[in-house]
Amino acid sequence: MSIHIDPRRLAILLAVQREGGIVAAADALRLSPSAVSQQLARLESETGLRVVERTPHGALITPAGAVLVAGAERIETELADMVRALHPFTGTVTGSVMMGSFQSLMGALLLRFRHQLAAVLPGVDLRLAEVDEPQGMAELRSGQLDLLCIERDARPGRAPRGYTDTPFYDEPWVLVTPPGAPRINSPRDLASLVWLRQPEGTAGDQAMQRITAPLGRAQYSDYRYTSYSVAVAMISDGMGATVMPQLALVDAQRGHVQVTPMPELGVRRLFVRHRTRLAATEPAVSQLIDQLIGWAATALDPQGAPTSSADPDHRR
Template identity: 40%
Template structure:
């Protein structure tokens, strides 16, 4: 039985996209060409691999076996490309990365200048956008890398056809007006006014964890953006939990950041596409540089 890896890749694309039409868009093929590849694969293996339904296509048991094999091949190719990239000194091309404000400020802006010196032929383009938009752009190919908070709804699990790589683990800290007595545990925060957090923000779960068991009053004000949290705290409107990166070098006058036991950490991940041709060498180079730069950060406050 001679199974063509390219046909396996087409099957995997159909599985990830949820149907032949969507897979055709991802693969830049016609739907007819995708269907032909699947039909030829079924001829070779002698079984049906797709259950075609009105709302899309679902893998049969045999299809799942082949799709899992395709994912292993894809993973091996990614590792091989990374190893080859390490052997080859010249890195050229353009890498588009999406991230949010704290990562752009503390990691990516310094990295642009460093990469420009180290790899003159490599161009790093930064895009600030929210997680949903970033995920769409990654899927469409408009963006090569996105940085996400692992605790956010989008960060919980990598989408089909993508891979998550750990970038940084940093502590959550409490920000409060400077005149507030210094707490030694979260119990000391019970009678303070808390700011609310948008449920889609990663700080939401960290805040709920810190407030658990406290008889704190319901919050009046809320935030999604960490700079907004800093502004609200600076105005004396409450206390908030933010990641260490959000306060490094930008803590306003009249606000202090405090580390407390039990607040936990925020985990940042980088997400990239995994296909037969991706991630490209230049994407892996940028990813490695981001991880190295993150390791150099001092996130103690």
């Protein structure tokens, strides 16, 4: 039997499979349900096979329909690849960029930035990996990463030879204390706190050393944390206090801890590190960095918290 399939009808079947029914697919495609049913009937006529079973609970894809759906997905992928391949001929920047980052920045900023980038640089495919800095540097050197986000206290050092550290955002350090603890009204009050310990050499540890140096001998607890989410849990349980960047508190249950902004605490500086030559020779990398700098300035308010207008899920 000779089968001739109009590929346009495969998109209809794919929508039915993804949306779970004919009416929902019609809404997604901006067609009437009868138009979707007609296209499915013609597809069944072309193949001589049932591709959809209509039930009271929706449309179910038959085994034959599943074969067509798989083919439709491959066609969709091929078309997307062709569109990306055509971008250079239209002057559009294209390419894949692999970026490594640490946890607090990944969840609070970069996943949202990826959605923004898709709108302004559709030819650039940003891929993200959660890594700590030592692992990230190893992968940057080996070429597994193109970009690495790093954090520094107010006084960053120089980038390694052959690399460039491009600053893209400064955010305030804030004081986080247990619920019910006395309010801190001035830097002098910090001397009364018992501090949680942080991993030695991290930006948070450097900030703590800088902040507590004028206080004389600081009091430290026996508790140590690595991730800010663990720090919030410890502080909520009364184990101590700490300073952390504002972004780290985006998803924290703020009602369970006291957060005190203090300009005297300074800022955490965020940089994106890259091989100097790479940014000069790869337009996708340089334009992504430019977009990140501009977007961070508008996506975060002056206190380092996400603004609703920059949220891709925000609805007017």
